[in-house]
């Protein structure tokens with residue numbers, strides 16, 4: 001193995017042990033939690049190595065980086081998640097390679113993604129990104145819709161051709177009530193997911209937890225964790 005592949009394998013093994021440990025601690029089966037590796041800022045060659053090491057799901061947060069990377073890895077049969085703030089003029093590009101858009105946070109984006117998915121002849125899984133730090137009606141500083149807007153947006157996604165409601169996603173807030181409280185934040189997301197599933201039982205995905213807080217997310221019922229730096233290394237610049 002190359003040095004890089006050996007390094008990635010060791011990092012993946014550590015992350016796998018953390019997820020397995022968190023599942024055991026929470027009394028959950030390991031297969032209830034899916035690892036998504038966030039490959040932003042890292043090259044397509046790393047994505048290829050990750051695929052060789054058994055990774056099947058990857059995530060990106062900027063279309064201008066993700067589009068060429070996904071094209072370079074089109075032979076790998078990976079599931080691609082888009083997790084960044086998304087401008088409507090990028091919807092068409094994202095719909096060309098993404099299987100899931102986890103950062104759906106406004107009605108206008110639903111409309112754009114729907115027509116882009118239809119035009120591409122693809123079905124896009126959509127997660128409502130919840131801004132736990134947003135005041136009623138507002139949006140968080142990292143994107144997302146306030147908790148009281150989740151249901152309305154979910155309804156729009158479900159009604160939109162080409163889109164399928166997958167569930168909810170959040171990033172633990174840096175400010176507001178939940179700052180420094182990932183466990184409480186992820187418990188709140190669990191409540192939001194529970195009420196969403198009462199209306200749409202198929203919307204089972206709960207995407208929460210990153211390198212620093214994945215244990216809290218697994219404890220609070222996350223079905224998907226998004227791990228970047230713990231697998232690939234600390235990103236040199238803003239990603």
Ligand SMILES: *Cc1c(COP(=O)(O)O)cnc(C)c1O
Pocket residue numbers: 038040061083084171209210211212226227228229230239
């Ligand atoms: C970068 C990113 C991650 C991964 O963060 P790490 O701390 O590197 O694990 C997860 N989710 C989103 C939305 C991200 O942008």
